[in-house]
Structure formats: C-alpha cells, structure tokens
Amino acid sequence: GALVYQYPRRTICKSGTSMRMECQAVGFQATSVAWYRQSPQKTFELIALSTVNSAIKYEQNFTQEKFPISHPNLSFSSMTVLNAYLEDRGLYLCGARTVQDTQYFGPGTRLLVL
C-alpha cells in the first residue's frame, strides 16, 4: 500500500543550530510533495509545495533561505530548518500526493528547540 516515511521522528536542537529531516514515499509514484508545520495548537501551516514539472513554491512567511528543500525525485524529499529558534518548534509533516490526487502524510518529525 501507499506509505510515507519520515525521519527522524523526533529531534532536539539547540537554538541557532540547524537540523535536516527526510521524507520518502513508498508504494506509489508521488506527483507532488508538500511540507507542513503543525503547531502545538494543531494548526497546519503550509511551508512549500513541490510538483512534478515546476519549481518548489514556498508560502508566505517561509523562505528557501530558512527552509531549503532538496528532492532528487518526488519519492524522496528532505528539508532543513536553518538557525532554528523557539518559534520553529512543531510537528513537521510531509504529504505526498498520488496520481489519483490522494494525499498521504507521514508520521511527522517533531522539532524541539532548546
């Protein structure tokens, strides 16, 4: 079946340092990958969207300079949080979309910043 893996599941970093998280779609061909951040209050914020034939599009309040994303293909994507501070904490979710337009999410990477 269709699965999305994310790792690490949980990470702690010191304020001002950076951390990288990865996402892998297994069992299906992803047509797009979206990164979200879910706040402790459970609100979703879209960070960026990557589709098959277009460049990565970042949402307002999120920049490539702060959240660089790399994806050799849409089945694998990685995102780094550079210079993490307290406001960057949350659950980072990767959602991969199938050709049938169904979006599956991974379990998320929970980022804690000390």
Added chain:
Amino acid sequence: QQQVRQSPQSLTVWEGETAILNCSYENSAFDYFPWYQQFPGEGPALLISILSVSDKKEDGRFTIFFNKREKKLSLHIADSQPGDSATYFCAASEGGGRALIFGTGTTVSVSP
C-alpha cells in the same frame, strides 16, 4: 483569513451515538475535500474524501454530506466507538495538485 472552518472545536458523544462534524469553506474553486483523523503523536491519516461533483460519500461508519451551494460539508461518524476518539481535520484543495488547506480541527471524545 481562515479559508476552511470547522465546528465544533470539540465534541463528546456516547458510544453508539452519531458524531457530526461540520466544515465550511470560502473558495468556490475548491473541488476536493478529504477528512483526516489524527491521534496524539501521529501524523494525520486519510479517513474519507469527496469531490465537489458528489453530494454524499459513504465508507463504513463514516459519511460525508456535501452542499456545494452553501459551501458546507459534514462528517458523520455512526455508531461511535471509543477508538474513534481523535482530532478530525477537514481539508480542501483546487484541482491540479494544489496544496491542501486545513481546517482547525474538531477533537472528538467518545465515552463508553
């Protein structure tokens, strides 16, 4: 401006009752509406979805009712079970692989 709204914020039902979760949206171009179930410490799991060309979608105990004219939809959880206790998110997107916009969620508690 919140494009997708959900109500109530939280809901408690007795086991066996039907839980009704409401969702409304602003953008008339939205045509795909999935509902996700999320347990603490986990990512959201796709529960059921509907396209705007339909007014009802059923999958087991879960049913979506969709009203395009009023830009409203609802998720009905029939015969609620304690294992259904979770937070449910309504989401929406336009066609062509656009990103999902999420509502703020409804936390459901099912009492045995």
